[in-house]
Amino acid sequence: MAATIESSPSSVTTTKEQAGKRFQVALIKPSHYDDDGYVIQWVRSFIPSNSLATVYSLVDDSRQRAAIGADVAIDITAADEINTRIKTDEIIARFAAHNNFGLVFLVGVQSNQFPRAIDIARPLRAAGVPVAIGGFHVSGCLAMLPGIQADMQQALDLGITLYAGELEGRCDDLLRDAARGDLKPLYNYLHDLPSLEGAPSPLLPKQFLKRTYQLQTSFDAGRGCPYQCSFCTIINVQGRKSRGRSADDIERLVRENLKQGVFWFFMTDDNFARNKDWEAILDRLAKLRGEIAQSGGRDIKLVIQVDTLCHKIDGFIEKAKAAGVVRVFLGLESINPQSLASANKRQNKITEYRQMLLAWKNAGVLTYAGYILGFPHDTPQSIAEDIAIIQKELPLDILEFFCLTPLPGSEDHQTKVKLGEPMDADLNRYDLEHVVTTHPKMSRAEWEQVYRSVWDLYYSREHVERILRRAAATGGGISRLASMIFLFSSMVKIEKVHPLQGGIIRIKRRTDRRSSLPIVPAWQFYPALTVEVAIKLYRNIRHWMWIDALRRKVRKDPNRLAYRDTAITPVDEHDVEKLELFNHSADAQATVDHLRKVKELTTVKSVA
Secondary structure, three states: OOOOOOOOOOOOEOOOOOOOEEEEEEEEEOOOEOOOOEEOEEEEEOOOOHHHHHHHHHHHHHHHOOOOOOOEEEEEEEEEOOOOOOOHHHHHHHHHOOOOOEEEEEOOOOHHHHHHHHHHHHHHHHOOOOEEEEOHHHHHHHHHOOOOOHHHHHHHHOOOEEEEOOOOOOHHHHHHHHHOOOOOOEEEOOOOOOOOOOOOOOOOOHHHOOOEOOOEEEEOOEEOOOOOOOOOOHHHHOOOOOEEOOHHHHHHHHHHHHHOOOOEEEEOOOOHHHOOOHHHHHHHHHHHHHHHHHHOOOOOEEEEEEOOOHHHOOOHHHHHHHOOEEEEEEEEEOOOHHHHHHOOOOOOOHHHHHHHHHHHHHOOOEEEEEEEEOOOOOOHHHHHHHHHHHHHHOOOOEEEEEEOOOOOOOHHHHHHHHHOOOEOOOHHHOOOOOOOEOOOOOOHHHHHHHHHHHHHHHOOHHHHHHHHHHHHHOOOOHHHHHHHHHHHHHHHHHHOOOHHHOEEEEEOOOOOEOOOOOOOOHHHHHHHHHHHHHHHHHHHHHHHHHHHHHHHHHHHOOOHHHOOOOOOOOOOOOHHHHOHHHOOOHHHHHHHHHHHHHHHHHHHHHHO
């Protein structure tokens, strides 16, 4: 598709081509602003939007069934702003040509994206275009806070409709209300979570995926999580009961994507290992891969997210590998039991970390883990010590860092609101990489400096070589790993954005700036941008050169298969005595002592 959201034959899905009335639907997943107030946007983005795919499929299902009326055609566009420019003047012109008969729906809007969503919506509403906003910010605030918050009231004052909850089973009603010019100010379905089985599966046409890295798409096999992590918004928006799509649903959406040449899939479930149908889904995908292999087609590549106990599920990792899983995201969060307990993340057991990571590594799957900075007991020194232990003792490939953030919709945010504790008013900063509240042991400046420094600390030359050597010794692909190391180690350092908000070649447009900031004159903006791009290009080339030099060094080493270090040594019963992971703090030692006591009691009962 084109780099804008204007209506064109290649970017609009239509029905009843000769019909007189045409209902316009523009689906937009907004980006958010960088520290200078410019929209974060790329020529190619890394992470596809599942919200956009989900809502598109639901609207398209309504279109196919002529839900608004047999004499009404529906035109649909979809745009993820992180890779597609949003031109509000062209949207206004498109809707004006149809007497504003339609709906602009800003979907999947997170808290940090809400200011940008308002800026997109403001000129549309001024022109009389109907606009609705849905996503985690609206749903999370309504789920956890009393009344309507100031930012959402601002939206209501502009005549924007707010949508809380999920759209399955309700899309027809929303579109009909818009068609009648009778949109409600607020739709709230938070207490009525729909079943996903048999619902239209998330599917974006290829034309809307061309601006993603590796032509990647996404889908959710299920929603909801049984755990109670206090920093999480998912449990308060999607519920704690797992709701899933059937294996038939998943196979159908994968087959439809394969038909249009899409082979990379990102499963957005926060914890696929807790999906009750995980085995049936993985078996179905493994069978599909067998068909593909026989026909000589291109293989499926799957990325999933799971918890740190998934290796305890019999056959899970083996079946994941057979289904095409090549990368796995893990919520490690901390190696300090005290920090995990403070966030109600008691399901993470540090005594299981090595065994879990080794199981994935032995399967040849690339491991990514999230690590949170800013738990109450963290200090700059303790964080540095923890990272050194991880580097030495855990066979982890990619580590990404986040600031502990009281996201609207989380228990942490709700608690701070009730206690009147200070938090930043600017939602744009709630992106997990900015410090937005106070800390008992670190100043804001110290906390921010820790976040900036840990990337260089973890991705040091010494450790990058160590990661590559581990991959070579265990049969992993060091070229693809080197590429991932480059992407994750360079984004914060060079582009000043988190890797999960990153992409290939940053785009910065002069007029796409936050409404509260002035537009810089062209004579000033473009020379500065030219210098900025040149500096970033130079730094990226240098950064890649030293990573690639290490890759070539490891590849040429004739003894690379014989490499061993503590992290890739098989787990044994003496680990709890030898490793710093289990002895670096009183809480770690207490965790090990508790485990030993449980084992002793269990053994005694078994013998008895």
